Amino acid sequence: MSNLPLVSIISINYNGLQLTLDMLASFRNVTYPRVEIIIVDNASKENPDPIKTEFPEVILFKNPANEGFAGGNNRGIEIAKGDYFLLLNNDTEVPPGFLEPLVNRAENDKKTGIICPKLLYYDQPEIIQYAGYTPINRVTGRGHGIGINQRDDGTYDKACLTSRAHGAAMFIPRTVVEKVGLMAELYFLYYEEMDYCERIKNAGYTIWYEPASHVYHKESMTTGKNSLLKTYYLSRNRLLYLRRNVRWPVFGLTMLYYFLIAVPKNVLQLVFKREWNHLKAYLKGLWWNFEHWKVHEDKQLLRIEQS
Helix, strand or coil: CCCCCEEEEEEEEEECCCHHHHHHHHHHHCCCCCCEEEEEEEEECCCHHHHHHCCCCCCCEECCCCCHHHHHHHHHHHHHCCCEEECCCEECCCCCCCHHHHHHHHCCCEEEEEEEEEEEEEECCCCCEECCCCCCCCCCCCCCCCCCCCCCCCCCCCCCCCCEEEEEEEEEEEHHHHHHHHCCHHHHCCCCCEEEHHHHHHHCCEEEEEEEEEEEEEECCCCCCCCHHHCCCCCCCHHHHHHHHHHHHHHHHHHHHHHHHHHHHHHHHHHHHHHHHHHHHHHHHHHHHHCCHHHHHHCCCCCCCCC
16 A cells, blocks of 8 residues: 555635535545545635544645635645645545546556546536536637536546646646646636646646546535626636737737627626626726736746735
């Protein structure tokens, strides 16, 4: 057993104590024997101490500030001892044998940058949430989920390369992080895993979908299914991602499509629905990019002051 790689499970808790406790309870049945679990509490308003009370084997890191998805995971990586990191949302639960296929694939292919398991909806475990992604179109900035909302009938049970990972569960070798660096914290929430995937692929690594492993995901329970926070950061970070990852001359076409088609369409939809607060959040997210226009220039940039 001592010859097996150590896997560091890293998860963020932010005012989601019961979700985190439920996730940790599912790890009590995990069959892979060499695991350390790190919970990064991102300055929650609720007391995270029950995590240590109920699960004394867990490492609880109390972050003094809410540093978002990327920042919280980065703090966990910085203290982790594992050969591999599994960045796992706290709104997930895991079956007993889900780690072995991830470790086996990474051990047998040293060019692997990220491995993602199949994601199934927790409330409907027969339905797929993630079975890989199509490549992102450089002009429209759009890609599509493979297998999403389809029945898990075996159609998506073959491992394959994919364009990017799903942020709910990302298995990453330490050697990759040492070469590529940490995730960019300027995103704070949403799109940071897509940016990270681009950096990892540009460094010569591959991204895999591994259906021999699966995780159950309680989608959008942390931020809310229609939250203003989600609207703001999706608006802000979609454009930020395009600015950082699309180059001229294609970038000129991207901006034409974005501001002549995508933005008007989204604005009209919100106006039609009379969702004025979401419209305000959407426009505020766009405006952030103009206030921080040079932020995208450094591919390794991690932090800026959140505003």
